[in-house]
Amino acid sequence: MAAKDRTVVLSLLLCFILGSLSPALCSQTGCCTRYNRKPVPFQVIKGYREQSAKENCHIEAIILYTVRNKEVCVTKRDEWVRNTLELLSTKLKKMSKESSGPVMKRRSPSNDGSGSFFSTTDTDSYY
Numbered sequence: 699m700a701a702k703d704r705t706v707v708l709s710l711l712l713c714f715i716l717g718s719l720s721p722a723l724c725s726q727t728g729c730c731t732r733y734n735r736k737p738v739p740f741q742v743i744k745g746y747r748e749q750s751a752k753e754n755c756h757i758e759a760i761i762l763y764t765v766r767n768k769e770v771c772v773t774k775r776d777e778w779v780r781n782t783l784e785l786l787s788t789k790l791k792k793m794s795k796e797s798s799g800p801v802m803k804r805r806s807p808s809n810d811g812s813g814s815f816f817s818t819t820d821t822d823s824y825y
């Protein structure tokens with residue numbers, strides 16, 4: 699094997715090894731690495747998700763989403779975070795009860811030549 703071929707093969711091998719050892723760039727998206735300890739006003743929070751230490755992120759965290767599309771990393775160890783999560787849970791339950799009123803059933807589609815073959819659902823479309 700020529701020296702030039704060896705260099706190319708070793709370069710490719712090195713790139714492969716380094717690429718497999720480092721985490722993928724997309725796995726770092728939205729990953730908390732430290733906590734914000736300052737309370738976030740409840741009125742600006744529009745949602746949240748939990749980050750597990752078992753994921754690529756390596757720390758347990760709650761990621762709060764604000765009305766300005768910012769992500770704020772917080773920990774459940776802070777009392778204000780626990781209170782905020784409880785308020786969000788209560789708000790979600792209240793919204794669920796309000797929207798669980800009577801539902802009008804729509805006629806199932808049939809292949810009698812009178813209409814469309816597309817099915818309808820009992821839920822509203824949010825798209």
